[in-house]
Amino acid sequence: GCKRPTFHDEYLPTFNKPNVHLVDTAPRGVQKITEKGIVHDGVEYPLDVLIYATGFQWMATSTFDMIKGCDGRTLKQTWDEDGTKTWLGLQTKGFPNMFVITGPQGGGGSFNFTDTINDHGEYVQWMLDTMAEKGADVVDITEESQVEYAEHCAQADSATQPLRDCISYYDNEGTAKPGQLVYYGGGRWHKYRIKGQESLEPYVFESVVGQ
Incomplete structure (x- = not known):
């Protein structure tokens, strides 16, 4: 079912x-x-x-084992060792300027998937515009912001029991921990996004070109 x-x-x-x-x-x-x-x-x-x-490998998850962050670990290693923590499912601390469209905790389970991709694309465009306004060429997120969002995803996970009971790529063949489902089933994605965009508190902007 x-x-x-x-x-x-x-x-x-x-x-x-x-x-x-x-x-x-x-x-x-x-x-x-x-x-x-x-x-x-x-x-x-x-x-x-x-x-x-x-079935098939619908998400290019092998890419997660190729890209290394600031501490030398790949994204897969980071999530395996520290738990899946993201900001809006789009950014992970230590991987500046990297955006994962429709990734873990990123949405799609409770609304139209095409709309999700569009929302994520608009978010990336907003970020690029914001970086240009600030004269920044690097953007990362704070640990506090991704921990807060990951905790919310874990709480929202309790409302997605049908997905958790279904052995599939949704929950990494039944091995995903609470809050690490492929699809975010909560209803506060836009609330977190708007709050972050208005305050800019989740972000760390830097300008390193020319230094």
């Missing part, structure tokens, strides 16, 4: 056909593939054709 609903009159009735055998492999799929077919729960199911339609 946690996957996307199907909108087709013939899809679900297909499973009731006499030549169709439905095997529930939740939550982690089949156990292995053999020369004759697939094995799940100790039973081998012979197949003539196996179609790989089990």
Whole structure:
């Protein structure tokens, strides 16, 4: 019940056909593939054709293991060791001038995903304009701001139990800690954004070019 609903009159009735055998492999799929077919729960199911339609790597998370921050750690190492902490899901302390669009804690679970991308893009444009006005070429965030937002995400996580119970990329195959879901399901993203943009308290601006 946690996957996307199907909108087709013939899809679900297909499973009731006499030549169709439905095997529930939740939550982690089949156990292995053999020369004759697939094995799940100790039973081998012979197949003539196996179609790989089990999913794909939709987010370029490998990039998180390539980019290093100011302390020499990659973004993946930072999140693994310190916990996933971001400001609006877009910025992480120690990775100046880096914006992760639709990343962890960044939104998308409770509203239209296209709108989320648009909101994130507008935020980045606002930041570039603000940096230009301040004569800054580097922007980072404070530890306090990302801790506060991460704590809010952890609290909002309690309202996304259906996503947490669903083993998928939403929750890192069931291993994500509270507040680290791919999608932020809370309702205060814009409130935090507006407050931060008005006060500029979450940000640390610097000018290093020419120094």
